[in-house]
Amino acid sequence: MIRLENISKKIGGRTLFEEVSFTFNQGRYGLTGPNGSGKSTLLKIIMGVEPSTTGTVSLPRKVGFLKQRIEDFRDHLVIDTVIMGNARLWKAMQERDSLYEVEMTDAVGIRLGELEEIVAEENGYTAESEAEVLLIGMGIGEELHRKKMHEIPTDRQFRVLLCQALFGNPDALLLDEPTNHLDLESISWLEEFLHQYKGILVVVSHDRHFLNSVCTDIADLDYETIITYPGNYDAMLVTKTAVRSRAEDENKAKEKKISQLKEFVAKFGAGTRASQVQSRVREIDRLQPLELKKSNIQRPFIRFPNPEKQSGQVIFKVEGLSKGYGDHPVIQKLSFEIHRGDKIAVIGNNGKGKTTLLKLLSGVLTPDGGKITLGHGLDIGYFPQNHGDVLNKHTKETAFDWLKTRKSGAYDQDVRGVLGRMLFAGDDAFKPLQNLSGGEAARLIIGGLLLTGPNVLIMDEPNNHLDLEAVSALASGLEDYKGTAIVATHDRELINGFATKIIAFEEDKPHIFAGPLDEYLKKKNEKKSSSRPS
Ligand SMILES: Nc1ncnc2c1ncn2[C@@H]1O[C@H](COP(=O)(O)OP(=O)(O)OP(=O)(O)O)[C@@H](O)[C@H]1O
Ligand SMILES: [Mg+2]
Known part of the structure; x- marks a missing residue:
């Protein structure tokens, strides 16, 4: 089991959690809470990679942890990245390999013996084949196993990190937002696995x-604090809301009673009914309402401004577009048009080319063949799948600084206004980029789009990391938006909230469907059943 004792964490002036004690027993726990509440921080405290302010943690022997930063593994082979999931084994293997390159002495020989023992203890001789099984389960074909991480697509890199966490049969598994970069098929695979x-x-x-x-x-x-609830997420919501409203109701009843008692005391305090007044004063003390801590749940306000510049009627004219990586074609001879005001959801499994298409449209990639003609007067705002592409987390830059550089000549108060709407109130505006939680980073990038007011939005899985409040705010922001939006996502609520057209990367060739998601799905089902032999 994982036992937490009196764990507190304060960052700057803020308390994330205070004196939390409890035990994760055998079971599958969801750790939930709004963006920035401290979930990732708690996992890091459990792993011992971040100190807590008070308290101790006890852990089982082997714990697997899902890392979130693909940049850290850029130059490592895919297969090695998985094996690194067993840190003791990986270290021993590295040292062993380097010793085989130096001159053999007695000391070196003895050390090699020790290292071989560790490798054997940690099942090092079957490590590669175990890693391969995991990779294949996660849909990463053999041809990629010996490539460097940065040579494979972003979403695949995230899956490799998932294999890293699963490597070596850990007794406990800590996963921080494992579904973020997974399509529906891989999510089902992961559910089954878990x-x-x-x-x-x-x-x-x-x-x-x-x-x-x-x-x-x-x-x-x-x-x-952390409260555990038996059952799944929906059950938790029901109980949490009921408990909260009961506590609030009790407080209200108490407050009402107190004000009646106070009235009595005020009226007769100086008079003859001294003992009755005294007993009421005592009752007021006894009744003190519980101090209810404020919930962290908050909703950002996402309304994209009306574009300053009107774009042409045709936004993109795509003709015979092709793009591949090495000898692997991803998009082949694709043609379509996107018109002003289209609200398009780009859907389909990972690896089919959604990110590639969005990068081509936003000019981050250049086509191998065919062409994309841009409409006139386009002002494109791009939200990349990997936040690190636009937020450099290695500098000391703050959220405010970053946002201000988005728009030349922006006034400080406009920047602060956008930050406030994206829930960076007060000093939070000056948080360094490297401290931002996943959801905060996503909100900041959206803030950049709110500030600049582009007439075309191209967003690649913007809902990753965002909590439910933020996703629903984004859906209504996109629905009201007066420009053109092209958004890749697997989130049905988001798609239903804004999309009037679909680009589906589902069959062998992507195609545009001129209607919302449910119509698209209905058509697809009809097609399926009519093509079934009777
Ligand atoms: N070193 C730091 N200095 C200051 N603030 C920090 C630091 N590290 C994290 N924070 C802040 O602590 C809070 C908790 O961060 P954490 O990453 O744990 O949130 P989270 O619950 O995982 O959120 P999300 O759902 O967005 O992933 C955030 O507001 C974050 O900005
Ligand atoms: Mg987090």
């Missing part, structure tokens, strides 16, 4: 469907 998993699972996610399918218990981080 159902079979026998250890302790703690998984952070904003994906309600996933939490419901996987979790036996929920640990919810809110009100500066």
Whole structure:
């Protein structure tokens, strides 16, 4: 089991959680809470990679942890990145390999013996084949196993990190938003895998469907503490709301009673009914309402400004577009048009080319063949799948600085206004980029789009990392937007909230469907059933 004792964490002036004690027993726990509440921080504290302000953690022997930064593994081979999931084994293997290159002495020989023993203990001789099985399960074909991480597509790199966490049969598994870069098929694979998993699972996610399918218990981080609820996410919501409203009702009743008592005291305090007044004063003390901590749940305000510049009627004219990586074609001879005011959801499994298409449209990539004619007067705002592409987390830059550079001549108060709407109130505006949580980073990038007011929005899985409030705010922001929006996402609520057209990367060739998602799905089902032999 994983035991937390009196864990507190204060960052700057803010308390994330205070004196939390509890135990994760055998089971599959969802760790939930709004963006910035401290979920990732808690996992890092459990792993010992970040200190807590007070308290101690005890852990089982082997714990797998899902890392979030693909940049850190850029130059490593895919297969090695997986094996690094067992740190003791990886270190021993590295040292062993370097010793085989130096001159053999007695000391070197003895050390090699020790290292071979560690490698054997950690099942090092089957490490590669185990890693390969995991990679293949995750849909990463053999041809990629010996490539460097940065040579494979972004979403595949995230899957490699998932294999890293799963490597070596850990007794406990800590996963921070594992579904973010996965398509529906791989999410089902992961759900199935986790159902079979026998250890302790703690998984952070904003994906309600996933939490419901996987979790036996929920640990919810809110009100500066962690409360566990048996059951899945929906069950937690019901109980949490009921408990909260009961506490609020009790407080209201108490306040009403107190004000009646106070009235009595005020009226007769100086008079003859001294003993009755005294007993009421005592009752007022006894009744003090519980101090209810404020919930962290907040909703950002996302309204994209009306574009300053009107674009032409045709936004993109795509003709015979082709693009591939090495000898692997991703997009082949694709032709379509996007018109002003289109609100398009780009859907389909990972690896089919959604990100590639969005990068081609926004000019980050150049086509191998065919052409894209841009409409006139386009002002494109781009939200990349990997936040690191636009937010450099290695500098000391703050959220405010970054946002200000988005628009030349922007006034400080406009920048502060946007930050406020994206929930960076007060000093939070000056948080360094490297400290931002996943959801905060996504909100900041959206803030950049609010500030600049482009007439075309191209967004690649913007809902990753965002909590439910933020996703629904984004959906209504996109719905009201007066420009053209092209958004790749797997999130049905988001798609239903804004999309009037679909680009589906589902069959062998992507195609445009001129209607919302449910119509598209209906058509697809009809086609399927009519093509079934009777
Ligand atoms: N070193 C730091 N200095 C200051 N603030 C920090 C630091 N590290 C994290 N924070 C802040 O602590 C809060 C908790 O961050 P954390 O990453 O744990 O949130 P989270 O619950 O995982 O959020 P998300 O759902 O967005 O991933 C955030 O507001 C973050 O900005
Ligand atoms: Mg997080």
